[in-house]
Amino acid sequence: MSLHAQEIPPPYGLADELAEERAHLTRSRAALRRMRERAEALFATGDKVAGDAYTAEQLGRHLARRVAELADDPRTPLFFGRLDFGDADAEHAGHRYHVGRRHVTDEQGEPLVLDWRAPVSRAFYRASARDPQGLAVRRRFGFGDGKLTSFEDEHLDRGEELGRASRILTAEIERPRVGPMRDIVATIQPEQDELVRADLATSICVQGAPGTGKTAVGLHRAAYLLYLHRERLRRSKVLVVGPNRAFLGYIAAVLPALGEVEVEQATVEDLVDRAPVRAVDPPDVATLKHDARMAEVLRRAVDAYIGEPVEPMLVSDGSFRWRIGLEPLHRLVQETRAERLPYAVGRERVRARVVGLLQRQAEARRAESPGDAWLRRMGKSKPVTGFLDTVWPALTPDGLLHTLYAEPVRLAQAADGLLTPDEQSLLTRRATGRLTNGTGLARTAKATRWTTADAMLIDEAAGLLERSTGYGHVVVDEAQDLSPMQCRVIARRSEHGSLTLLGDLAQATAPWAATDWRESLRHLGKPDAAVVPLTIGFRVPAAVLAFANRLLPALAVDVPPAESLRGDGTLDVRTVTDLAGATVAEVRAALAHEGSIAVVAADDTVEGLRSALAEAGIDTATADAPAAGARVTVVPATLVKGLEYDHVIVVEPAAIVAAEPRGLHRLYVVLTRAVSRLSVLHTVPLPAPLA
Numbered sequence: 001m002s003l004h005a006q007e008i009p010p011p012y013g014l015a016d017e018l019a020e021e022r023a024h025l026t027r028s029r030a031a032l033r034r035m036r037e038r039a040e041a042l043f044a045t046g047d048k049v050a051g052d053a054y055t056a057e058q059l060g061r062h063l064a065r066r067v068a069e070l071a072d073d074p075r076t077p078l079f080f081g082r083l084d085f086g087d088a089d090a091e092h093a094g095h096r097y098h099v100g101r102r103h104v105t106d107e108q109g110e111p112l113v114l115d116w117r118a119p120v121s122r123a124f125y126r127a128s129a130r131d132p133q134g135l136a137v138r139r140r141f142g143f144g145d146g147k148l149t150s151f152e153d154e155h156l157d158r159g160e161e162l163g164r165a166s167r168i169l170t171a172e173i174e175r176p177r178v179g180p181m182r183d184i185v186a187t188i189q190p191e192q193d194e195l196v197r198a199d200l201a202t203s204i205c206v207q208g209a210p211g212t213g214k215t216a217v218g219l220h221r222a223a224y225l226l227y228l229h230r231e232r233l234r235r236s237k238v239l240v241v242g243p244n245r246a247f248l249g250y251i252a253a254v255l256p257a258l259g260e261v262e263v264e265q266a267t268v269e270d271l272v273d274r275a276p277v278r279a280v281d282p283p284d285v286a287t288l289k290h291d292a293r294m295a296e297v298l299r300r301a302v303d304a305y306i307g308e309p310v311e312p313m314l315v316s317d318g319s320f321r322w323r324i325g326l327e328p329l330h331r332l333v334q335e336t337r338a339e340r341l342p343y344a345v346g347r348e349r350v351r352a353r354v355v356g357l358l359q360r361q362a363e364a365r366r367a368e369s370p371g372d373a374w375l376r377r378m379g380k381s382k383p384v385t386g387f388l389d390t391v392w393p394a395l396t397p398d399g400l401l402h403t404l405y406a407e408p409v410r411l412a413q414a415a416d417g418l419l420t421p422d423e424q425s426l427l428t429r430r431a432t433g434r435l436t437n438g439t440g441l442a443r444t445a446k447a448t449r450w451t452t453a454d455a456m457l458i459d460e461a462a463g464l465l466e467r468s469t470g471y472g473h474v475v476v477d478e479a480q481d482l483s484p485m486q487c488r489v490i491a492r493r494s495e496h497g498s499l500t501l502l503g504d505l506a507q508a509t510a511p512w513a514a515t516d517w518r519e520s521l522r523h524l525g526k527p528d529a530a531v532v533p534l535t536i537g538f539r540v541p542a543a544v545l546a547f548a549n550r551l552l553p554a555l556a557v558d559v560p561p562a563e564s565l566r567g568d569g570t571l572d573v574r575t576v577t578d579l580a581g582a583t584v585a586e587v588r589a590a591l592a593h594e595g596s597i598a599v600v601a602a603d604d605t606v607e608g609l610r611s612a613l614a615e616a617g618i619d620t621a622t623a624d625a626p627a628a629g630a631r632v633t634v635v636p637a638t639l640v641k642g643l644e645y646d647h648v649i650v651v652e653p654a655a656i657v658a659a660e661p662r663g664l665h666r667l668y669v670v671l672t673r674a675v676s677r678l679s680v681l682h683t684v685p686l687p688a689p690l691a
């Protein structure tokens with residue numbers, strides 16, 4: 001209820017005021033419905049009014065998007081705040097605005113709800129008693145099931161400010177979690193808002209402990225940038241990169257709920273899709289392929305294909321014979337090389353230069369300029385293509401990698417001083433037949449069973465051969481796990497755009513994971529991006545965070561610790577004798593509460609626990625198929641990153657730690673997934689830092 005109302009009687013009853021706000025909500029919903037109906041009607045007639053097929057298609061796409069953007073979800077409030085400007089504000093003095101998920105206007109075009117991203121809405125997130133930003137009163141609305149149930153006023157002009165004591169904020173943070181991630185647009189905090197509203201040109205790296213809202217910030221920044229730079233980003237596009245399908249599924253609904261339906265979402269593996277992946281590298285080989293040195297090896301390998309002209313060129317052209325001497329041929333190869341163009345572009349540049357020299361001779365002899373057909377014919381003539389194949393042979397990305405693996409001498413040349421002989425033999429052993437597990441190198445690139453790391457190197461090779469096309473903005477979540485070579489995959493896609501990098505070095509579990517953001521930013525091509533910390537935890541209750549934080553000294557990372565906003569929640573650590581039986585009992589007890597439940601265990605024990613729950617008659621879902629409707633999800637420890645559940649039951653932490661080299665980091669991730677309750681069940685002693 002209103003602070004103001006509790007202290008000073010409002011001009012008329014609270015109930016009246018609530019009724020008036022509800023009426024405004026009804027009016028706004030009706031107006032949004034009208035806007036949508038209008039867009040639908042236009043969509044239906046769009047192809048009739050547009051002239052040609054292309055225009056009709058463009059218009060159709062625009063209108064379909066508009067219809068999707070105007071969708072109204074009755075479960076989410078259309079507005080969540082109100083701004084009453086005081087007399088001090090020059091532009092908005094005496095005005096009152098409702099702030100919500102999108103602009104809603106009445107039939108006269110008057111605003112009923114302002115988009116949260118509009119410049120004037122900024123005060124909703126940033127104003128404080130110290131800096132009211134022109135506001136007299138900020139009002140927050142409380143909702144239940146889409147119904148407006150309460151409001152809370154802060155008279156900033158009188159120095160009143162609730163900050164994090166807001167009951168509406170607390171209720172939002174403490175609500176039991178069910179299903180996929182939701183937007184946080186009603187309660188974005190000032191330090192988060194600063195990141196969300198950073199300029200399009202600015203790349204930022206956010207280092208934040210678990211549950212500090214990094215994912216939320218990244219998604220809201222994407223929505224904000226799309227609002228502010230609509231046309232530009234519609235052309236150049238926004239990409240969100242996440243660690244796996246389960247994570248992308250979990251966040252998929254957030255942007256559409258904010259009216260943004262055109263953001264691409266992908267894993268790094270999705271991005272490097274030039275070669276089908278049909279094999280798995282042994283860990284030592286994968287680690288080597290993810291090493292930054294591989295970029296230089298590939299660059300040198302490509303460079304080594306550029307050869308020296310060995311003889312003058314003679315071209316027959318009807319009754320004429322043209323000749324280009326060795327010296328000009330040398331010069332044009334050198335000049336093209338110095339331009340440092342992508343290799344395939346360089347090849348075409350050499351062809352064009354050779355044809356240019358032939359053209360000059362033809363012009364001198366015939367006293368007229370040859371036409372386009374002649375130029376094309378000369379470019380494709382045998383002497384010219386033969387010359388190109390000697391000094392600048394055509395390459396394909398997979399062909400380049402195949403040859404490098406298949407020819408140890410070529411690899412040795414490219415890797416000289418970079419990779420040790422042992423490392424080189426790790427790369428060539430598939431060709432030498434020393435592997436019999438089906439990953440052996442085939443005779444051709446097309447028939448080779450590539451691995452995910454190969455696909456990434458093929459992408460690197462493609463970046464050396466061709467010009468890359470990129471996105472206007474890329475949001476990268478869980479970025480601490482990117483290898484230098486994966487960073488380069490993203491760098492190629494954000495070269496002309498900006499980046500929002502989100503991560504937590506303490507949660508880095510990949511063997512090649514980052515230990516220093518500066519290093520990652522360098523590989524991402526944004527060495528000067530600011531690294532900004534987020535330290536307020538919105539997910540994990542204080543008691544649970546304190547337990548998980550006991551692992552931090554053992555993780556050997558220098559990260560600012562988080563402070564939990566949540567004083568509620570429970571932690572229960574128990575020694576048991578029968579893990580499966582105890583898990584079933586714990587899940588049964590958890591089912592008595594509201595909210596989602598996850599059983600998280602070492603990957604190889606997950607199936608056993610799933611069967612035990614099934615035998616006890618408890619339906620379970622998997623992390624990548626959450627829509628199955630079951631309240632209980634059984635999640636392998638390696639898949640739970642970035643996800644959250646109301647009640648998390650962690651089974652045998654020691655087994656999670658033992659399963660991989662960075663097992664303690666993995667356990668830190670697992671222990672920080674709980675929103676309300678964390679149960680830890682173990683039969684063997686807990687890992688040392690927790691014991």
Ligand SMILES: Nc1ncnc2c1ncn2[C@@H]1O[C@H](COP(=O)(O)OP(=O)(O)OP(=O)(O)O)[C@@H](O)[C@H]1O
Pocket residue numbers: 172173182183184187188189192208209210211212213214215216217504507538539641642643644672
């Ligand atoms: N300002 C906020 N208001 C309400 N809820 C918030 C706010 N910021 C974050 N949250 C909630 O806190 C939870 C954690 O947020 P999020 O997943 O973005 O954190 P994260 O830093 O990415 O965590 P992790 O490092 O574990 O991946 C989510 O449920 C999110 O909705």
